[in-house]
Amino acid sequence: METTNSPTYSLKSWSLLILLALIWGSSFILIKKSLLVFSPGEVGAFRIVAAGLVMLPLSIPRVKRLNQNQVIYLFIVGLVGSFIPAFLFAKAQTQLPSSITGVINALTPLMVVLVGAWLFQSRISKENGWGLLIALLGVCILVLFKADKGWDVLSGINAYAFFVILATVCYGFNVNIIKYKFVILKPVAITAISLMMVLPMAAIYLFAFTNFSFKLVHVEGGWLAGAYVLLLGVVGTALALIIFNVMVKLVSPVFAASVTYLIPLVAIFWGVLDGESLLTWHYVGILAVIIGVWVGNRR
Numbered sequence: 001m002e003t004t005n006s007p008t009y010s011l012k013s014w015s016l017l018i019l020l021a022l023i024w025g026s027s028f029i030l031i032k033k034s035l036l037v038f039s040p041g042e043v044g045a046f047r048i049v050a051a052g053l054v055m056l057p058l059s060i061p062r063v064k065r066l067n068q069n070q071v072i073y074l075f076i077v078g079l080v081g082s083f084i085p086a087f088l089f090a091k092a093q094t095q096l097p098s099s100i101t102g103v104i105n106a107l108t109p110l111m112v113v114l115v116g117a118w119l120f121q122s123r124i125s126k127e128n129g130w131g132l133l134i135a136l137l138g139v140c141i142l143v144l145f146k147a148d149k150g151w152d153v154l155s156g157i158n159a160y161a162f163f164v165i166l167a168t169v170c171y172g173f174n175v176n177i178i179k180y181k182f183v184i185l186k187p188v189a190i191t192a193i194s195l196m197m198v199l200p201m202a203a204i205y206l207f208a209f210t211n212f213s214f215k216l217v218h219v220e221g222g223w224l225a226g227a228y229v230l231l232l233g234v235v236g237t238a239l240a241l242i243i244f245n246v247m248v249k250l251v252s253p254v255f256a257a258s259v260t261y262l263i264p265l266v267a268i269f270w271g272v273l274d275g276e277s278l279l280t281w282h283y284v285g286i287l288a289v290i291i292g293v294w295v296g297n298r299r
Contacts, residue, residue: 013251020243020259025266027236028098028105029274030228031090037215037225040094044087045206046226050233051082051241052199059192066193073181078194081174082237083202085167092163097276100142102267103286104164107135109261110296111172119173120180131296138288139165145281178248187245191238261293 034043066074093101110132116122143161182190206212216222244259264286272278278286 013247016243016247017259018262020240020247021262021266023236023240023243024259025102025263026270027232027240028089028093028102028267029270030232030236031093032098032274034225034228034232035090035093037219037221038212038229039210040090041087042206042210042212042215043090043229043232044083045202045210046212046229047086047090047233047237048083048195048198048202049206050230051237052195052202054234055192055195055238056199058188059196062189063193063196070182070185071197073177074190074194075197077174077177077190078196078198080170080177082195082241083198085170086237088163088167088170092160092167095158095160096164097271097278098274099264099268099271099276099278100161100282101164102271103142103264103289104139104161105168105267106261106264106289106293107139107165107168108171108175109293110135111168112175113172113296115169115172116176120176128296131292131294133292134295135289135292138285138290138292141281141285141288145279145285175248178245182249187249188242190245191241195238195241261290264290 031043038046063071089101089105096104110128113122113124113128114132117124139161143158178190216226247259268278268286
């Protein structure tokens with residue numbers, strides 16, 4: 001394996017990091033646009049169906065080579081790395097701006113550290129602790145300060161932010177499981193098979209328990225919204241997960257999860273371009289989250 005001091009390795013790692021940030025940073029605006037027609041459940045389920053179907057030709061030949069433990073862990077990866085977060089982000093963005101959602105998602109590297117310490121006895125340093133506190137302070141600012149009311153402590157926080165935080169916890173489990181439980185399995189196999197594992201659940205829910213098909217055909221803007229989710233699933237989930245899993249296996253889990261340093265910048269760009277209102281305190285909260293993540297993960 002190449003060392004982290006190798007120029008080629010460094011260039012490859014950073015190129016993948018930037019590409020992934022552009023893809024995932026744009027996913028929040030795609031979710032926002034698709035929610036104009038579809039419910040959060042429909043968006044989450046179709047996202048998984050699209051991603052799972054496009055990866056199906058790669059997953060079927062590989063699944064026969066797995067042992068029982070690999071099957072179990074790949075199902076867990078499918079749940080915490082794709083299925084559950086897809087629904088959580090869609091639900092969160094019914095009440096949160098896409099830009100703010102992208103910023104809170106930056107907690108992922110810190111969740112990687114916490115889950116790693118819990119499950120794999122990784123050490124939590126003072127930097128990790130301070131970083132978590134600073135980032136959480138930033139999140140508190142983002143969920144308590146509202147563009148239309150200012151500081152709205154008395155009416156409580158925007159509880160939908162907890163959907164995003166829960167999604168980052170899921171990602172924390174996902175990154176550590178991939179790093180420590182799949183030493184040999186290739187990234188494409190991890191992505192394809194894990195999506196195949198959760199594909200039936202998403203498809204049954206989408207076509208048996210929602211009005212997705214009707215809305216797609218009969219509601220104005222249905223086809224365009226469907227195209228947004230399709231792009232979200234194929235590029236933002238399937239392709240992005242392959243890139244991400246390559247990074248997890250090439251470098252440290254924390255470096256791979258550090259893509260969330262750049263995701264907020266992309267998400268904010270799209271949000272402001274779409275007319276979302278961000279005031280001074282929002283930028284203070286955004287800066288605190290990014291600084292906290294940086295402090296918590298610097299070597």
